Amino acid sequence: MTPDSDPLDALAEEGAGALEDGEYEIALEIFEELLKKDPGHWGAALRHAECLHLLWRSAEALQEARALRPPAGEEDDPERVELEGMILEAMGRFEEADGSFLEANRIDPENFPLPVRLDADDFKTLLDKVLASLPRVIREAVQEVPVIVEAKPTREMAEHAPAINPEVLGLFVGTSVGHKVFAGSGYGDVVLLFQKNLERAGRSRQEVSKEMKVTLLHEYGHYLGFDEEELEHLGLG
Structure with missing residues (x-):
C-alpha cells in the first residue's frame, strides 16, 4: 500500500482477491473488517452477502442482499438483483430467482443476460x-x-x-x-x-x-x- 492509498480501498481489493480465489471465509472476514470501519460501504456489504451465499449461509445472504435494496422509486442495482436471484436459486425458489434475473436483465440487458432455460x-x-x-x-x-x-x-x-x-x-x-x-x-x-x-x-x-x-x-x-x-x-x- 502506498502512502497516498486509501486503506479501505486496499481492504476492498484484498477481499475481492480472496473472493475470486475461492477463499470465501477469508473474504468474509475482510469484508466484515471493512464494514466495521465503514458501515455504509455498499460494495463491501454486497460482497459480504455473496460470501455468505457461497458458504451455503443462504438465509443470511438473502437477508443482507435484500437490505441493500434502494428506497421505493429508485432504480435498483442489477448486480444486487442478480445476487438475490442466485441466492433464491440456491434455496430452490426457482420462479422467484428467475424473476430476479429478469429484473437484472431489464435494468442492464448488455451485462446481465437472461438464463438460457431449457426443458x-x-x-x-x-x-x-x-x-x-x-x-x-x-x-x-x-x-x-x-x-x-x-x-x-x-x-x-x-x-x-x-x-x-x-x-x-x-x-x-x-x-x-x-x-x-x-x-x-x-x-x-x-x-x-x-x-x-x-x-x-x-x-x-x-x-x-x-x-x-x-x-x-x-x-x-x-x-x-x-x-x-x-x-x-x-x-x-
Whole structure:
C-alpha cells in the first residue's frame, strides 16, 4: 500500500482477491473488517452477502442482499438483483430467482443476460451432442461413470465436499483412478451436471453447450487422474 492509498480501498481489493480465489471465509472476514470501519460501504456489504451465499449461509445472504435494496422509486442495482436471484436459486425458489434475473436483465440487458432455460428434453439433446463430441478416452470413461443431471448443487453435497459452492457447473463423485475423491454421497461413481448453473453460464445454447463440454472434460479428467499436461492436451490447460 502506498502512502497516498486509501486503506479501505486496499481492504476492498484484498477481499475481492480472496473472493475470486475461492477463499470465501477469508473474504468474509475482510469484508466484515471493512464494514466495521465503514458501515455504509455498499460494495463491501454486497460482497459480504455473496460470501455468505457461497458458504451455503443462504438465509443470511438473502437477508443482507435484500437490505441493500434502494428506497421505493429508485432504480435498483442489477448486480444486487442478480445476487438475490442466485441466492433464491440456491434455496430452490426457482420462479422467484428467475424473476430476479429478469429484473437484472431489464435494468442492464448488455451485462446481465437472461438464463438460457431449457426443458429436460432440450437439455438431454444438448448433452447427447456434447457427449458425442468428446475425445475417445472421455467417451469410454462415460461408459464406466455416467452423467447425472441435477438442478443445483445442495448443502448435503457440500457436507461431503467442502470446496463445493452453489454456483459450480459440475462435480465428479466417487473414486478416481488411484485416489479417493468423494465418498458417502449416496451416489455411485458419477459426474453430476447442474442444469440451472449451466443455463446461466452462457448467452445462447451454443455457449451453454461449450461450457457443458468444458465441464465434462474437467470432471472426467478428475476421474481419470489427468495432470495439467494431459488436460492441456484436451484443450483445458
